[in-house]
Amino acid sequence: MDKNLILRDLPGMDRLLQEDGVRKAAAEAVLSEIRAEILAGEIAAVPPYAEILKLVRSTAPTGLKRVINATGVVLHTNLGRAPLAARAADAVARAAAGYSDLEFDLKTGERGSRLSELRAKLRALTNAEDALAVNNNAAAVLLALSALCAGREVVVSRGELVEIGGSFRVPEVIAQGGARLREVGATNAVNIADYANAISDETAALLKVHTSNYRILGYTKEVSVAELAELAKNRGLPLIYDLGGGSLVDIGFEPKVQEIVAQGADIVCFSGDKLLGGPQAGIILGRADLIEKCRKHPLYRALRLDKLSLAALCATLEIYENLEQAGREIPVLSMLTASPAEILQKARDLLALVSPQAQKRLEIVETSAQAGGGSLPGAEFPSYALALREPAQLKQALRTREIPIIARVHRDMLLLDLRTIDPDDFTEIATALGELL
Numbered sequence: 365m366d367k368n369l370i371l372r373d374l375p376g377m378d379r380l381l382q383e384d385g386v387r388k389a390a391a392e393a394v395l396s397e398i399r400a401e402i403l404a405g406e407i408a409a410v411p412p413y414a415e416i417l418k419l420v421r422s423t424a425p426t427g428l429k430r431v432i433n434a435t436g437v438v439l440h441t442n443l444g445r446a447p448l449a450a451r452a453a454d455a456v457a458r459a460a461a462g463y464s465d466l467e468f469d470l471k472t473g474e475r476g477s478r479l480s481e482l483r484a485k486l487r488a489l490t491n492a493e494d495a496l497a498v499n500n501n502a503a504a505v506l507l508a509l510s511a512l513c514a515g516r517e518v519v520v521s522r523g524e525l526v527e528i529g530g531s532f533r534v535p536e537v538i539a540q541g542g543a544r545l546r547e548v549g550a551t552n553a554v555n556i557a558d559y560a561n562a563i564s565d566e567t568a569a570l571l572k573v574h575t576s577n578y579r580i581l582g583y584t585k586e587v588s589v590a591e592l593a594e595l596a597k598n599r600g601l602p603l604i605y606d607l608g609g610g611s612l613v614d615i616g617f618e619p620k621v622q623e624i625v626a627q628g629a630d631i632v633c634f635s636g637d638k639l640l641g642g643p644q645a646g647i648i649l650g651r652a653d654l655i656e657k658c659r660k661h662p663l664y665r666a667l668r669l670d671k672l673s674l675a676a677l678c679a680t681l682e683i684y685e686n687l688e689q690a691g692r693e694i695p696v697l698s699m700l701t702a703s704p705a706e707i708l709q710k711a712r713d714l715l716a717l718v719s720p721q722a723q724k725r726l727e728i729v730e731t732s733a734q735a736g737g738g739s740l741p742g743a744e745f746p747s748y749a750l751a752l753r754e755p756a757q758l759k760q761a762l763r764t765r766e767i768p769i770i771a772r773v774h775r776d777m778l779l780l781d782l783r784t785i786d787p788d789d790f791t792e793i794a795t796a797l798g799e800l801l
């Protein structure tokens with residue numbers, strides 16, 4: 365039969381679009397696929413309408429695709445860093461789908477502040493005088509420098525002039541903030557006298573930057589936050605600390621944000637979606653007069669947090685009001701703090717779900733997981749993985765599935781690291797391994 369005649373049986377776009385749950389992009393994709401199959405002679409007739417409709421409805425939306433992170437890197441920058449806690453994700457969905465009291469005071473019926481609840485929560489959790497949140501930590505640092513240091517000098521250790529990734533380089537951010545960089549010390553060593561000698565009438569602030577994604581081994585010297593804070597106070601200057609990933613709980617590698625505040629840093633900036641385990645955001649904590657300057661700076665309006673991130677951040681911070689709960693509910697924390705024994709048990713549970721013939725080719729091996737996201741460089745998190753000896757094609761096959769599974773290859777073994785795998789995904793992974801092995 366003439367292919368063009370067969371094509372006439374294809375349902376029209378209009379008809380499909382009148383059905384519930386049909387997206388235009390999905391309908392177009394399915395229709396063009398069927399058209400191509402007919403023209404290629406792969407099928408001799410248009411499938412029944414009900415079948416086409418089912419296909420259209422089940423075609424996943426374009427945009428961000430959910431993936432399973434089996435890399436063992438908890439804050440994987442390429443995979444979206446921190447997954448939100450369920451409660452935070454619910455808060456986002458509610459804020460997204462309806463109206464909210466974003467800038468409305470329900471008690472007085474007047475205009476309110478979008479930040480008041482967030483401020484109260486951050487102050488209670490960190491003992492900082494005041495707090496502000498913007499779109500990400502890069503924005504937080506840029507805003508603090510612009511509002512507090514423009515036109516004057518910022519004193520920074522040479523060893524802290526880091527590049528975080530993308531185009532975030534400390535010297536360039538200082539220049540973008542309209543300030544001048546005054547470097548002190550050497551790459552590997554700086555002492556308090558270096559800072560003291562660099563202070564002049566031109567100085568606006570001392571800046572400390574967490575070196576996040578790199579570490580110098582061997583002979584190194586740096587100045588503690590407490591010492592820098594004392595110097596800053598004596599000279600009437602603010603100490604600004606770009607902490608990178610700040611944590612509110614003890615994860616065994618880094619001081620907590622509360623401790624940095626207590627040690628006297630006047631402004632502390634950190635990311636919402638690194639160790640905090642919340643949405644992309646930049647949090648600025650510190651002295652009320654300095655935070656007020658940040659809030660009043662014109663850049664604040666350009667960098668401010670949107671309502672979805674605000675909803676997620678408030679919900680995440682609410683979980684921290686009970687620290688034990690935070691350890692369980694915040695995915696980043698539960699992944700980072702899981703014990704090797706718990707992870708080994710997860711590995712056994714996953715292996716038990718895999719088909720017997722696939723099981724024969726898999727083994728459980730010890731691995732080393734990472735925090736990622738430029739946090740805790742060099743810190744190793746003992747972990748376990750399901751391992752396969754011949755990794756080559758499987759890595760790609762797992763990655764190109766309907767729900768992609770992202771594995772890593774190490775020493776000729778394909779590893780599915782259990783530290784970052786959610787048990788809710790075990791069935792999906794077991795099915796994939798059963799089909800592929």
Ligand SMILES: *Cc1c(COP(=O)(O)O)cnc(C)c1O
Pocket residue numbers: 500501502503505528532573574575576577606607608609634635636637645646737738
């Ligand atoms: C990650 C990081 C940043 C950038 O934070 P984003 O939230 O990714 O914008 C800035 N400074 C330091 C020290 C960092 O580690």
